[in-house]
Amino acid sequence: MSKAVKAPQVDAEIADIQTPAPLEFTSDKGASRSTWIAAILLVAIVAWMGSGFIFPSENTDTTITREEPKPVAVAVSTSHAKTVTQFYRAEGQALPDRDTKMRAETSGDIAEVLVSKGQDVEAGAVIARFDPTNNDADANRANEELARAQREFDNAEALLERGVSTKDRVAQARASLAAAQASVISIEQNAKSLTITAPFAGRIETLDLDEGEFVSTGSEVGRIVDITPLTVAIQVPQQSLTRLAVGLPAQVRFITGEERVGTVSFVGTSAASETRTFLAEITVENQDGAVPAGISAEVTIPTGETNAHFLSPSIVSLNTEGTLGVKTVNAQNVVEFHKIEIVKAQIDGIWVTGLPDAADVITIGQGYVNEAEIVAPSAEVVGQ
Template structure:
């Protein structure tokens, strides 16, 4: 008893127990079963797994609405805005100095060519004219007498030459006096409307002063600026449709096209002549011009269907006969209030009218007629 206590306590041991090794076998069996189950997929792959690997899932084609469009022949038109200018616009100047004796017309009058507008007081000039006439008559008599005496041998040739010189001087004085009297009448240089008149009876006017302004607006001239890229389309002789801001319309003809660009705007000036026989269209008002420049085939579409590719190119998406989306670069050739005309598409095209923003070039789609556009849009919003 004393010896057993000296050795101390001993640990418990179950090796001799009949159930002590059972748990180890159970744990080992479970581990083997799990490893075998996990590896069974590699050794014996299932039929479903093999079919899935061989047949990848096919994405569903996007539905789009299309509209059939056929190209039409459309006239190309160059449009511009300009100002109606009179054919002639000239100040009226006094040709002499003096006091205005009478004014015969009023501002705003329609004048004929060479019509008298006003007259200076001609009392002094009339006296000069009468004196010149008398001096001319005297010089003429002296010359005639000298010539007769020479024929009879009484007078010398020198006397005739002197008489001829005196006669020439008298004729010059007569011409000057006649012109001075004529210049006392202020006349219209051409037929037109008297836009301003700045003189009154009794007023003193100096030679060269502007006393009025006359305008001839038959015909009118519309002056426009042509961009560089449109210069080749505008030629002398082309016709133009003109619409004035007053509501009046007319036909015009291109009379002049500049061959030198403006240094600041890089545009070329052109002038279009518009007949205005009755003068009903006033000068100075704004006008819009449309000049036909040719014809081409184009499609009429809504601006809403225009798209931009990745490079920012303007175009339209269509669907070909294989239901594949094609992006075509287009050019706007004419614009109207209800749509635009574009070139660059095939003659006949299935244009994507709804859904162009959800598809790309080269993508297969499921096109539907445009009359199904409403349900299409709804389904697209739901699926996405």
């Protein structure tokens, strides 16, 4: 009986041994320490994140503000306009005042040549003579014919007065006489053509004549040139034509270094179709003949006076449209752009128009500012 009761108890003890029990550290004092630490940290983080709502900061404005850019600092110089003389300059060529080809007015053999090439001659000077033999024979024949015609005319009139001649015969005799007179005059003119003379005073530039040479009527025998005075020809563009007028003085510098004073003697009124320029001529005295024709010359003509500013070329700039101009500062420190025109150039600067009589010109910093921009001009102002 005791064995039947003990068996179930043994089985229960065996089952308890086979089923593992969970570990418990109820007896360890540090078992709950990690739990408390995690809880404290959690509370601290939540408190820190919520502190912005519970304790808002005094400055709650988070808007980002930008400072306005400061005006660009520039240096300015006050410039005052002055009266300057305007000049028109051009390159030209010295031409002879007169240049003529000499031609034979009759045919025949050259009997003598009285001048040589390069010789200076006066107006009317004899250059050469033809052989007058043929002309002398023609003159004798014409004179005899004239005498005969005169006698027949006289006889016809005498007979008409006595009534033994008719008016028709008198008229016929008169016509014969007129023809004989015309023949004599023609031969006399031919006699004058036997002498080749200078049409004006000048220098024999070319001479193609030899004694005994046969020359036909109209043949070119030489060329005579007058370089006293000289004529300097220049080409004037159409936009500058109104600046020139006849009578203006001109300074002429030749390529040889010779300088002369001349006068504008001609201004054209019809432009060349190829270049659209007008011819202008300056007369230069050259009585000594020291300046030859054909050389280059530089002409300077004063064309009037104007008010202009003297500036350094370094302060000239271009606007966005490519216009040449100068930047200035007005009373409100605003940049203004003035279109300019160069009226005179010197080694140390240029004279320009287009600015007011007094202007604060930007001398340093003009490349960093634009028109209508506010700037900070330098307090130091240097007068021109």
